[in-house]
Amino acid sequence: MGFQDYVFYVLAAILLFAGLRVITTRNPVQAALFLVLAFFTAAGIWLLLEAEFLAIALVLVYVGAVMVLFLFVVMMLDINIDKLREGFWSYLPMAGTIGALMAAEMVMIVGTKHFGLSRVATPAPHSAGYSNTAELGSQLYTDYLLPFELASVVLLVAIVAAIALTLRERKDSKFIDPAEQVRVKRADRIRMVSMPAEVETKAEQQKDGKAASK
Numbered sequence: 001m002g003f004q005d006y007v008f009y010v011l012a013a014i015l016l017f018a019g020l021r022v023i024t025t026r027n028p029v030q031a032a033l034f035l036v037l038a039f040f041t042a043a044g045i046w047l048l049l050e051a052e053f054l055a056i057a058l059v060l061v062y063v064g065a066v067m068v069l070f071l072f073v074v075m076m077l078d079i080n081i082d083k084l085r086e087g088f089w090s091y092l093p094m095a096g097t098i099g100a101l102m103a104a105e106m107v108m109i110v111g112t113k114h115f116g117l118s119r120v121a122t123p124a125p126h127s128a129g130y131s132n133t134a135e136l137g138s139q140l141y142t143d144y145l146l147p148f149e150l151a152s153v154v155l156l157v158a159i160v161a162a163i164a165l166t167l168r169e170r171k172d173s174k175f176i177d178p179a180e181q182v183r184v185k186r187a188d189r190i191r192m193v194s195m196p197a198e199v200e201t202k203a204e205q206q207k208d209g210k211a212a213s214k
Helices: 003-024 028-048 052-076 088-109 132-140 145-167 178-183 202-213
Strands: none
Touching: 003 028, 028 052, 052 132
């Protein structure tokens, strides 16, 4: 076993451990940190596969943006961990059964009989001037142009739907329209009401003085 194989097995073991800790730890902050570790380890495996662009994108997008934002949100929110874990053990048998079926399907498909070195040979190393980013862009905009455009449309629809759900007016939310605040006038803020003057009688003044002296 060469050095590259040794590094791959070490990274794969760390990735499996981090993924297991994400779903088993009780603290959501620790789960987010283990997920960051899983992303970093997956990026290392991408580097071993000579996919440098995907590795850098995984670190910058998921670790540097999404996971850090998620971690700060989890740390700022007051989350009741015990309430979130209610019914965990009751769903464990079903989850274990589904996980076993998924593992069996993966073993049946990704076995040595179908995906071994006898079927798929080790790719030849690329030259020093090879650009992984240029090759990825060429594949996306030539052979996979239609799936790429469909995925872009789906993401655009998801963004518009998320904004629409966020900006919808609800009765239990305090929504402020900045445009209405800018267009407001003095007559809209102040209303003059004519009220008759109240004159305090002498008896009331004496009563107030006695109450103040006590």
